[in-house]
Amino acid sequence: MTGYIARRLLLLVPVLFGVTLVVFGVMSLVPGDPALAILGPYATPERLADLRLALGLDRPWPARYLLWLGNLAHGDLGRSVSLEQPVLDAVLGRLGPTLLLAGSALLLGTLLGLAAGLLAALRHNRITDRLVTLAVLIGISLPSFWLGLLLILLFAVWLGWLPASGMSRVWLAGTSLADLLRHLLLPTLSLALVAAGVIGRIARAAAIDVLAADPIRLCRARGIAEPRILLVHGLKAVLARTMPVIGLQAGFLIGGAVYIETIFQWPGLGRMLVDAIAARDLLLVQGGVLLLATAYVLVNLAADLLQHGLDRRTRAA
């Protein structure tokens, strides 16, 4: 098992190497550069050349990539030209909010998805099943940013119950847990409903299979109520089948958070990356992508390990 984890972690190295190389290459090949973004309409060829020299952009991109790799080995991610601060400070400050948002959306999405899936399976082919399946379909089809706007309109503008955007009340010095939760609720919900749709479909199919399996039929023959059978004996099996999808959803949520972070002005990595790409801030993009890719790989590894564990326990049972 330790060997397996070590191998998977080692695999991170080529993955990150590939991702950063591709990002660096693509960012260097698209037209425009940070010097141009800074100077805007004032960008004469002469001033551009001066600024490029000052920013170290005069060398060819493979050379700059190698330099970046060399600095990375010393833990130096460079300096962001669009934020005028070290990349490491910029990305670390933004990672927490993104993980918080994606994590809470994953948790809520999983709970809602599993609940919907199990309920539908227990009422298989009855009206509840149809309704739940319909709701799940709607969840999958809704673009999360559109849902986000509707939620803002309803809860923040009309009802005034929740804040429209941000992560805390900006006029307070610090933040309290209640304040954070109030700000977290709407963006989490917008992201979670989509994930819940996907997880719900898989969980429903898995639960229907589980209910039809021999050990469960035996339980039923013993007169144990079906919901109890499913929750006590079948849940692990359902979870084991749903886990890879949950892992994939985690990646989707980290990516999908870009839109939600923009709409809700959540101070996360996704929003920062969008701005960084527009400003052609290559090093900042690299730093952000590096962190996101690492998080993505680790979350999927965790999901695989969980599934592995669950499978073993079902087999033992």
Add this chain to the structure above:
Amino acid sequence: MSVLVFTLMPLLAGCSRQLPPDDSLVIGQVAEPRSLDPHVTTALNDFRILVNLYEGLVRYRPGTLEPMPGLAESWSLSDDGRVYEFRLRADVQFHDGSRFDAEAVRFNFQRMLDSEHPLHDTGPFPLAFFFEQVQRVEVVDPLTVRFVLDAPFAPFPSNLAYPTGLMVSPAAVRLYGRDFGRHPSGTGPFRFSDWQSGRRVTLTRFTDYHGEPAASRRLIFRPITDPMTRVAELMAGGIDLALELSPDNVAAFRQRPAYRVLEATGPHLWFLILNLRDGPLADLRVRRAVNLAIDRQTLVHDVLRDTAERAFGPVPRAFTWAVDPELSADPSASDEARDAQLDQARALLAEAGYADGLQLRFLVPRGGSGMLAPLAMATAVQGDLARVGIDAAIDSYEWNAYLARVNAGLDASADMAAMAWMTNDPDTLPSLALRCDARPEEGGFNSGYYCNPDVDALIERARQATDRDQRGRLYRSISRLVRQDVPWVVVASWRQNLVTRRRVQDLRLEPSFFLRLDHAWKQRGLE
């Protein structure tokens, strides 16, 4: 689901709207600032914070673009127009407690202009060329500073009033080095409190300010990039004022009594650069036809919903003293006049040999600083041109890629290109983008390759003239010549908008588009 609702109930219960306190103004900005070092940043978004933190030797007189004394009480100009001497206020200190004096002024310019200066590496300073005529800065005595220029340069005071001329604390720059932009210190009515990335920049009233103390205790700038979210936050009460809303939203807020819409037309121009070197637009008759065919009134009123004003010449109308009132009258006010214009355009095209129509390639950015609604405007222009038989094919680019393409000069595959500029002096646009020597190959912005030696001579004379009335006359002559030659189709000037909740008082928008908030305050509890 019901379980979820019940667990959320306690969170929602008692949740009435939570509004910012009365002594704090919360401003919905369009982006995260890049830096709070005024010599490093070039973004209008950042300038709106900076003018509350810092002051320059001169500033714009409220409601105008005319320089008036700021940190300098007065100034004089030598007879040869090359030496400016500024007398400084004696009672000024920086937020960090250090004194503002002539030595501090010299430090500010040397850091930007002298590559040997020990703190020059705290740059780059992209707009330092605003002061490239400065040969040296001399400290005459602690309260007198002298600028010696290479040659007379009339726009110098206007350039000093621009944010690139704001004065930073030398002590703070020495202390923080490259991170000064995150630890700013100036002499303005507000001092810096904190900057939480992606969340807010907070400024608080500077109690030792040399002038009238600020009316509000605190300013909080929030970056809200999504315009819909800015609208939602304003309606939900999370922010007190929102900048740069879309034309449709501004129109909607005008109908609502709980809000106030403020507007000011700036020294901005939105225009089409025409390719005078290659293709059909090298022919003056075709350029005139294009100019006649475009319906500015519809563009400004229907496409931009009056968030811009029609514009006609290369000098924005905000420079009232330099604009010819005759040139800014719209000849196409009535339908009949408009039809006559279209007939005239068709006749010109026929005369140029394009009676059966012609095709043009039209470059447009998809967004970008000051570009208003470029695609919608380009589509309307396309429709106008179609009415006289011109088939314009739109080529759209992302802003950054667009600048790279257009600033390099229009080649044979591009007939016209949309562009927008914010300027700070009538000199800016003509001298950077219309002179023969301002071709892209020589470091200018004359991407359409216009060249008229008479215009060049007038621009040079206007730069050297130190009398304002004389300068005004020269710019009017330039405008007339340019209007005959039609190197550009000048379409509109941006009318900046800001929407506030009605309780926000004593706030005005300046034509400079900067946002000084020292007088603004909020009426108590009135919602």
